[in-house]
Amino acid sequence: MLPVMSLRKPAPATATPGDRPGTRDRILDASAELFGRQGFTGTGIKSILAASEAPFGSLYHFFPGGKDELGAASIRRSGIGYRQLVEAFFVPGEGGVVDVVGATTAFFTGAAEMIASTDYADACPIATIALEIASVSEPMREAAAEAFESWLTVLQSAFATAGVGQVRSRELAVELFCAIEGAFLLSRTLRSPDPIRIAGLAAASSVADALRSS
Amino acid sequence: MLPVMSLRKPAPATATPGDRPGTRDRILDASAELFGRQGFTGTGIKSILAASEAPFGSLYHFFPGGKDELGAASIRRSGIGYRQLVEAFFVPGEGGVVDVVGATTAFFTGAAEMIASTDYADACPIATIALEIASVSEPMREAAAEAFESWLTVLQSAFATAGVGQVRSRELAVELFCAIEGAFLLSRTLRSPDPIRIAGLAAASSVADALRSS
DNA sequence: ATACTGCTAGAGCGATCTATCCAATCGCAG
DNA sequence: CTGCGATTGGATAGATCGCTCTAGCAGTAT
Numbered sequence: 294m295l296p297v298m299s300l301r302k303p304a305p306a307t308a309t310p311g312d313r314p315g316t317r318d319r320i321l322d323a324s325a326e327l328f329g330r331q332g333f334t335g336t337g338i339k340s341i342l343a344a345s346e347a348p349f350g351s352l353y354h355f356f357p358g359g360k361d362e363l364g365a366a367s368i369r370r371s372g373i374g375y376r377q378l379v380e381a382f383f384v385p386g387e388g389g390v391v392d393v394v395g396a397t398t399a400f401f402t403g404a405a406e407m408i409a410s411t412d413y414a415d416a417c418p419i420a421t422i423a424l425e426i427a428s429v430s431e432p433m434r435e436a437a438a439e440a441f442e443s444w445l446t447v448l449q450s451a452f453a454t455a456g457v458g459q460v461r462s463r464e465l466a467v468e469l470f471c472a473i474e475g476a477f478l479l480s481r482t483l484r485s486p487d488p489i490r491i492a493g494l495a496a497a498s499s500v501a502d503a504l505r506s507s
Numbered sequence: 508m509l510p511v512m513s514l515r516k517p518a519p520a521t522a523t524p525g526d527r528p529g530t531r532d533r534i535l536d537a538s539a540e541l542f543g544r545q546g547f548t549g550t551g552i553k554s555i556l557a558a559s560e561a562p563f564g565s566l567y568h569f570f571p572g573g574k575d576e577l578g579a580a581s582i583r584r585s586g587i588g589y590r591q592l593v594e595a596f597f598v599p600g601e602g603g604v605v606d607v608v609g610a611t612t613a614f615f616t617g618a619a620e621m622i623a624s625t626d627y628a629d630a631c632p633i634a635t636i637a638l639e640i641a642s643v644s645e646p647m648r649e650a651a652a653e654a655f656e657s658w659l660t661v662l663q664s665a666f667a668t669a670g671v672g673q674v675r676s677r678e679l680a681v682e683l684f685c686a687i688e689g690a691f692l693l694s695r696t697l698r699s700p701d702p703i704r705i706a707g708l709a710a711a712s713s714v715a716d717a718l719r720s721s
Numbered sequence: 722a723t724a725c726t727g728c729t730a731g732a733g734c735g736a737t738c739t740a741t742c743c744a745a746t747c748g749c750a751g
Numbered sequence: 752c753t754g755c756g757a758t759t760g761g762a763t764a765g766a767t768c769g770c771t772c773t774a775g776c777a778g779t780a781t
Contacts, residue, residue: 551737551738551739552738552740553737553738564742567740567741573739573740574739574740
């Protein structure tokens with residue numbers, strides 16, 4: 294049985310229970326959403342503050358390094374959120390076993406539903422900003438690299454646990470990452486969920502093949 | 508025999524022979540390079556003009572619609588250039604036949620060499636800007652969608668010509684697109700050519716499978 | 722009450738951005 | 752040559768950018 298959940302980010306862990314999240318969290322949430330939709334340079338500080346209903350002074354109180362520090366923090370936070378999401382699909386609960394082929398299919402299906410339900414606006418919260426700053430800001434690039442690596446690690450160990458060899462597990466993880474990220478790009482640009490469906494079928498098939506020959 | 512060429516864009520067709528390209532072409536070339544590296548909003552008009560050694564007035568002479576028109580034109584131009592590149596690998600010359608598996612491998616190998624040789628700066632000239640503007644500018648989004656579709660069409664007919672069914676050919680084209688674009692993202696972020704190598708092996712294997720069962 | 726700390730609130734600065742406008746210059750046809 | 756449209760060069764407007772600064776607020780400890 295696979296986890297029933299959407300691909301939406303879970304509520305931040307540091308939010309006061311029963312209350313609205315703290316200012317810092319609201320800023321980070323708004324940043325992740327806007328950066329993912331319009332990119333880093335395409336999103337002004339003021340729009341972030343407006344979206345998060347935060348006062349101007351608070352931003353530089355929590356992020357003295359300014360927009361760059363906010364960008365890196367936003368990337369790290371999104372990286373953790375998405376890693377937990379991948380874990381929800383690919384890491385078993387107490388003593389359970391995960392059907393990695395089914396998990397792959399479920400993950401892509403959930404992704405297709407989410408992107409369509411947000412009118413093709415919200416896909417990967419890091420990809421947009423990563424491409425923008427990979428050759429421009431080394432600290433942000435490193436934050437994105439660590440986020441991506443953490444996702445790959447989760448996938449790799451899931452495949453290894455399922456019986457696939459270490460090297461092939463890493464390759465499978467990279468293949469799955471490329472499939473979903475490429476599909477996000479194509480899906481958002483064409484405004485169609487088809488690429489995600491197609492990429493999901495191919496990814497599941499690759500995983501099944503690797504399992505069979507292990 | 509596969510075409511021996513780099514993944515670099517060919518010289519513009521409208522360039523005066525033996526002379527340096529016209530102002531409009533120089534602006535478009537510089538735009539494609541800078542947009543691909545730093546994104547659309549991250550690239551200022553002045554940097555484009557400086558890089559293309561073009562005067563300020565010329566930009567608004569050739570692109571009265573301003574930066575948005577320039578962005579759309581840049582996307583269209585890059586789309587044509589990359590389509591011709593894909594054709595060089597996947598479309599046979601006079602009465603020849605293309606080994607689509609070999610073409611796939613060669614394409615990814617060439618991409619890995621190019622991205623590493625540009626210090627992980629130049630990969631897909633459209634992906635960065637496409638993610639940025641997909642939810643912001645409809646004209647530019649459509650330009651990117653047309654460019655991507657034209658690449659998919661070339662790939663699809665190559666597979667169909669090689670004997671793969673129409674539906675499966677389209678799926679294969681989308682898979683290959685997702686693999687290379689996702690690999691570009693991961694490669695630029697991690698500063699490693701490995702993702703492209705891994706994605707290339709997987710893509711070639713998918714193509715081989717499809718050929719076998721056709 | 723007083724003092725201290727963490728956070729809020731916004732005015733406003735210098736820099737930078739896109740875009741407009743116009744005069745100077747070029748290339749070529751008559 | 753003369754005339755004329757196409758192109759160039761840049762000054763500058765108007766808006767927006769990221770960011771700094773200071774003043775004030777709430778809550779807690781003393």
